[in-house]
Amino acid sequence: MSTAVAEVVEKKSEPLFSKKNRKLVSNPLDIDNPITVQVLGICSALAVTTQMKPALVMAIALTVVTASSNVIISIMRNTIPSRIRIIVQLAVVSLWVILVDQLLKAYVYDVWKQLSVFVGLIITNCIVMGRLEAFAMGNKPFPSLLDGLGNGFGYGIILLIVAFFRELFGGGAIFGFKVFEAIGFHYKGNGLMLLPAGACIIVGVIIWVQRTLNGYRETH
Amino acid sequence: MKFLRKTLDGVKPNFEKGGKWEKMYFAFEAIETFLFAPNTTTAAKGVQVRDAVDLKRLMMTVIIAMVPCLLFGMWNIGHQHFLAIGQTGTLGEKFWIGIVQTLPIIVVSYGVGLGIEFVFATIRRHPVNEGFLVTGMLIPLVMPPDVPLWQVAVATAFAVVIGKEAFGGTGMNVVNIALTARAFLYFAYPTDISGEVWTYLGEGATAVAGYSGATPLAVAAAAAKGTQVVNEFNSFGSTWAPGIYSFQSLFLGTQPGSIGETSTLMCLIGALILIVTGTGSWKIIVGVFGGAYGMGLLLNILAGENAFMAMPAYYHLVIGGLAFGAVFMATDPVTAAQTETGKWYYGILIGMFTVLIRVFNPAYPEGIMLAILLMNVFAPLIDYFVVSANKTRRLKRATV
Numbered sequence: 110m111s112t113a114v115a116e117v118v119e120k121k122s123e124p125l126f127s128k129k130n131r132k133l134v135s136n137p138l139d140i141d142n143p144i145t146v147q148v149l150g151i152c153s154a155l156a157v158t159t160q161m162k163p164a165l166v167m168a169i170a171l172t173v174v175t176a177s178s179n180v181i182i183s184i185m186r187n188t189i190p191s192r193i194r195i196i197v198q199l200a201v202v203s204l205w206v207i208l209v210d211q212l213l214k215a216y217v218y219d220v221w222k223q224l225s226v227f228v229g230l231i232i233t234n235c236i237v238m239g240r241l242e243a244f245a246m247g248n249k250p251f252p253s254l255l256d257g258l259g260n261g262f263g264y265g266i267i268l269l270i271v272a273f274f275r276e277l278f279g280g281g282a283i284f285g286f287k288v289f290e291a292i293g294f295h296y297k298g299n300g301l302m303l304l305p306a307g308a309c310i311i312v313g314v315i316i317w318v319q320r321t322l323n324g325y326r327e328t329h
Numbered sequence: 330m331k332f333l334r335k336t337l338d339g340v341k342p343n344f345e346k347g348g349k350w351e352k353m354y355f356a357f358e359a360i361e362t363f364l365f366a367p368n369t370t371t372a373a374k375g376v377q378v379r380d381a382v383d384l385k386r387l388m389m390t391v392i393i394a395m396v397p398c399l400l401f402g403m404w405n406i407g408h409q410h411f412l413a414i415g416q417t418g419t420l421g422e423k424f425w426i427g428i429v430q431t432l433p434i435i436v437v438s439y440g441v442g443l444g445i446e447f448v449f450a451t452i453r454r455h456p457v458n459e460g461f462l463v464t465g466m467l468i469p470l471v472m473p474p475d476v477p478l479w480q481v482a483v484a485t486a487f488a489v490v491i492g493k494e495a496f497g498g499t500g501m502n503v504v505n506i507a508l509t510a511r512a513f514l515y516f517a518y519p520t521d522i523s524g525e526v527w528t529y530l531g532e533g534a535t536a537v538a539g540y541s542g543a544t545p546l547a548v549a550a551a552a553a554k555g556t557q558v559v560n561e562f563n564s565f566g567s568t569w570a571p572g573i574y575s576f577q578s579l580f581l582g583t584q585p586g587s588i589g590e591t592s593t594l595m596c597l598i599g600a601l602i603l604i605v606t607g608t609g610s611w612k613i614i615v616g617v618f619g620g621a622y623g624m625g626l627l628l629n630i631l632a633g634e635n636a637f638m639a640m641p642a643y644y645h646l647v648i649g650g651l652a653f654g655a656v657f658m659a660t661d662p663v664t665a666a667q668t669e670t671g672k673w674y675y676g677i678l679i680g681m682f683t684v685l686i687r688v689f690n691p692a693y694p695e696g697i698m699l700a701i702l703l704m705n706v707f708a709p710l711i712d713y714f715v716v717s718a719n720k721t722r723r724l725k726r727a728t729v
Contacts, residue, residue: 297518299517299518300516300517300518300519301513301516301517302517304516306516310491313491313495314491314495317495
């Protein structure tokens with residue numbers, strides 16, 4: 110049971126933001142997006158996206174957890190016995206989740222209440238565990254950091270797009286600002302957008318648009 | 330006609346290969362084939378088995394089958410309107426109110442739906458086909474009489490884009506498009522499509538004393554423990570419309586409801602047309618009615634104190650939209666089960682789920698919409714099991 114994508118460690122030192130390293134951040138935003146392509150982390154994407162504010166906080170929280178756990182695991186990667194690596198990873202992730210959880214509770218209490226269990230559930234978020242297994246276990250700390258950030262951003266951008274449409278169509282607002290009322294138009298909230306089904310439909314439309322733009326074809 | 334032909338021929342070169350509006354060719358072609366019979370014929374070396382039934386003919390048959398429901402629905406809108414405000418109207422007046430209420434919904438439904446079809450046909454470069462003809466008529470028939478027109482437009486757009494075009498267009502959809510439109514409204518704007526919205530009262534009109542817009546389903550669901558639902562039906566509206574929920578009235582359809590769904594009799598006439606012409610599957614229709622009746626009987630046995638469960642099973646067949654759903658929605662050949670045995674399972678399960686949702690889920694007074702959508706999703710699975718059962722049966726007797 111070796112790690113899935115254990116890339117060959119290069120001898121020669123490469124520049125900090127080489128093309129390869131930049132790809133680590135940019136790929137997850139589009140062609141390797143954790144939500145729309147790998148279909149990970151869907152659960153929280155449906156749960157916290159009724160409004161933009163909690164979605165933004167959730168995206169930041171997940172980015173911090175993924176990036177920091179990636180770095181820690183990457184530093185420890187050569188000393189972790191492979192038979193107990195999952196529990197070690199969990200211990201590291203839970204450390205960061207508890208830190209983020211407490212920070213949110215201290216500084217943005219109302220948002221923390223809205224997010225409820227979903228901050229705690231970052232620990233089981235497939236994106237975090239997936240990146241640790243697939244990347245951090247086989248790469249140096251700096252690329253791991255970039256990879257964690259990239260996947261966090263990829264998750265965050267989808268969350269924000271979904272939350273934008275859900276809040277706009279569902280409640281006629283953006284970040285709590287009543288857009289339609291501001292331009293003097295009486296908007297009737299669309300109840301479907303506030304249901305999880307609405308998020309599913311928007312994620313589906315995003316995938317549709319993304320595949321059309323990227324010229325994706327299904328292979329059998 | 331000659332003028333039209335000349336005009337079309339005049340602009341045609343612009344749309345053909347190399348013309349300046351080449352990209353719009355399929356939009357042009359749609360209009361041309363709508364106005365004139367296409368002059369392309371099957372090649373002599375082409376298919377040898379031929380039939381006059383094409384998609385267009387099939388769709389027109391379904392629309393003809395819907396006409397009784399539509400006409401009755403128009404009259405019924407006026408009828409309910411005059412009952413609710415406590416006046417009497419002539420046949421013509423009732424029809425007129427119905428036409429004024431119904432026609433805009435039909436126009437909006439067709440306009441929006443066909444507009445989206447044209448856009449997608451142009452982008453995807455395929456001919457505009459007749460897939461929307463039936464859907465465009467089904468959507469108005471399952472709407473309340475005074476639904477806001479913008480909601481019809483939004484629901485139609487959602488259903489056509491998400492329900493159909495996202496899956497590849499006509500014939501590729503997983504769930505029934507007209508029901509998708511209705512389900513969209515049901516979850517997006519619940520206050521406009523549930524509760525007491527089924528009678529058109531008119532601007533500023535006041536209802537008669539004692540008036541209630543509760544539908545039979547609402548009355549049955551609200552019946553107190555130990556009472557008889559049938560008694561509740563018979564005494565409903567005794568001050569302003571005696572006998573409005575008697576069994577006969579429910580069967581004929583003189584009750585409030587969506588535009589086309591109220592009359593079981595008219596739906597049965599439609600069913601007859603569909604079955605005689607071979608357009609709709611009689612197995613599905615019989616299956617839905619049978620499943621609902623069977624489940625109703627089962628609940629009668631288990632009822633005890635619960636009034637709704639004890640309601641005679643045959644009432645389930647005439648209240649709500651069960652008949653309309655069974656005849657026009659469940660038989661949709663694209664979303665129904667394809668195998669002949671599978672159609673029985675598909676229909677019976679729809680009927681059973683409809684009654685279950687009606688009786689046990691207070692949040693959804695009418696179950697037929699959700700039951701059909703659910704079974705639409707399961708139809709491929711039913712087919713899969715039927716096919717594999719057939720395989721095992723035949724393998725058993727194979728001697729290799």
